[in-house]
Amino acid sequence: MTVSMNFEGAAAAETAPRDLDYAQTMLAAAAIGIVGGIVATTYYLVLEGFMHLVWHTLPEQLEPFFSESFPATNYVWIAASVGGLLVGLTLYLMGLPGEVSFVVEKVHDPGRIDIKQTPAMVVASLFSIMAGGSAGPEAPLVQVNGSVGGWMAQKLGLTLRTTRIFTFCGMAAALGAFFGAPLGGALFALEIPHRRGLEYYEALIPATLAAILSFVVFRLTTGLSIGGMYHFTSIPPLTLINLAEGAVLGAIGAAVAALFVLVFRTVGWLTRPLERRTVLLATLGGLSIGLIALVFPQTLFFGEREIETIIETGSTFGITMLLMIGLAKMLAISCTLHSGFRGGFIFPLFYIGAAVGLAIALGFPQVHPTIGMVCTMAAVNVAITKTPISTTVILSVLSDTAMVPVIVIASLTSFLLTINLNMIKTQRSRSIATGEARPGADAGDRTPDTAAPPLQPEG
Known part of the structure; x- marks a missing residue:
């Protein structure tokens, strides 16, 4: 009996989850x-x-x-x-x-x-x-x-x-x-x-x-270079007025994000009858992406390099065209993701923000184009992803600018205005190791810190 218990104890010790220093x-x-x-x-x-x-x-x-x-x-x-x-x-x-x-x-x-x-x-x-x-x-x-x-x-x-x-x-x-x-x-x-x-x-x-x-x-x-990906023609010295502009642009970006969510959910509702017809839905999704691109070629691809085009030549498009491009990009993202395509939406959201931000700067000359674009890029992304700090850091690096104060104001404004706008449904409070959820956390957040169980097949 003692030998058996010792053996079971040793086996349990071997299978118990361990930690690293x-x-x-x-x-x-x-x-x-x-x-x-x-x-x-x-x-x-x-x-x-x-x-x-x-x-x-x-x-x-x-x-x-x-x-x-x-x-x-x-x-x-x-x-x-x-x-x-x-x-x-x-x-x-x-x-x-x-x-x-x-x-x-x-x-x-x-x-x-x-x-x-x-x-x-x-x-x-x-x-x-x-x-x-x-x-x-x-x-x-x-x-x-x-x-x-x-x-x-x-x-x-x-x-x-x-x-x-x-x-x-x-x-x-x-x-x-x-x-x-x-x-x-x-x-x-x-x-x-x-x-x-x-x-x-x-x-x-x-x-x-x-x-x-x-x-x-x-x-x-x-062999890619280290440093900013986007090269703005001019970067203004920041003033208190610019900080106020950051807050306004953050609010506008939040509204743009809300419009995007509306477009996204509408496309999702329209494609719901085809959800189980995987091949047909993806093919129609590709066709819709191509047809949108025939009218707005700027909407093709995920936007990393296309943002540079907006920076360099976007002012020649005019306000109306820039806003239409932004709306078309919303539709393209929605068709892409709802048709089964796999990929991220961070740079596509940045692209929407760049187009709308430049349109704002063209409509209101007192807003510098660089501030208009970068702040709206941040605001649109933050409203969807809920990542105000990292978005500020990433855009500061990508834009190779020293505009952290105005970007973070735009980010936090958008974040606070869209606190109840939930696109990523599984975002929630952390699971506490002790089983005690922190104040305000849901009961479903309580998960003991044990060995990671095997994943079950997705339905």
């Missing part, structure tokens, strides 16, 4: 960051190859087959439709990988993302972006790298708390590489699970380390 956690974070940088580099190079093939090589080779009665501009909707078909076939054959809401839910509990969904997410997102969809690579990279971190923790048999830290390290590594702003990427990964501010403080330093190392690996291997 701080040095071990930081070492693991560094490893996750390096792996994350390699994953981001591989994804980037494959994506660039696909994009060059579909939007440069093939159009040149197929141009002789078009005629005056069927001009080459039709290639846009054909390519987008074929891309949609490929997305649909991927989802049908490989399963439905989760979206942003899925990732946020799994971060809370069980603290990790099922790595089995990684292949479907990689393939579907590559086809989605290749087709010209208004969805970026940040969400796929977050899911892929986040699942790698969680997988590592699962193999080591770690507690839920440490498993979640590893997952955050993977997410931060993805965003640090993609945004080119390691601190902003780490903060974004930690803010996105919540509606009212960062709560998983214990993951901040490990996630930042992972983001920095991923950023270094990504920049070294791709």
Whole structure:
């Protein structure tokens, strides 16, 4: 009897979740960051190859087959439709990988993302972006790298708390590489699970380390420059009036975000009858993206490089055209995401903000174009993602400006005005290890800090 009890006790000790000391956690974070940088580099190079093939090589080779009665501009909707078909076939054959809401839910509990969904997410997102969809690579990279971190923790048999830290390290590594702003990427990964501010403080330093190392690996291997992605022609010296403008632009950005949510939900309602017809819905989604692009070619792709076009030549479009482009981009994002395409909406939201912000600056010359664009970009994104701090840091780096005060005012104004505007339904308060939810948290937030249980198949 004693031997049996000792044996059972030893077995329980072997299977009990274990934790790491701080040095071990930081070492693991560094490893996750390096792996994350390699994953981001591989994804980037494959994506660039696909994009060059579909939007440069093939159009040149197929141009002789078009005629005056069927001009080459039709290639846009054909390519987008074929891309949609490929997305649909991927989802049908490989399963439905989760979206942003899925990732946020799994971060809370069980603290990790099922790595089995990684292949479907990689393939579907590559086809989605290749087709010209208004969805970026940040969400796929977050899911892929986040699942790698969680997988590592699962193999080591770690507690839920440490498993979640590893997952955050993977997410931060993805965003640090993609945004080119390691601190902003780490903060974004930690803010996105919540509606009212960062709560998983214990993951901040490990996630930042992972983001920095991923950023270094990504920049070294791709040869991309370090510094601001967008180059504004002039950056005004900040005054108190500019700070007030930031608040006004934050309110306008919040209103724009509310309009986007309305458009998004309307498209979702219209596509609901086709939800179970995966291939047809994705193909029609690709067709709709292509048709929108025939009228507004600026809406193609996820907006990272297209924002630079708005900065350089947007003033020639005029106020009305800029506002129409912003509205068309809302429709393009909605068609993209509701048709099953996989990708993130951060840069598409930035693009909407840039177009509307420049239109405001053209209509009210006292508002500097740089302030108008950057503040509205921040406000629109914050209203949807609830990430005021990280958005401020990211945009300050991307714009290569010293406008943190005015950006943060716009961000916080938008955040406060849209506190009840919920687009990512799974955002919530953290799960407390002791089982005691903090004041104001829902009872459903109470999850004991035990070993991460195995994921159940998604329905």
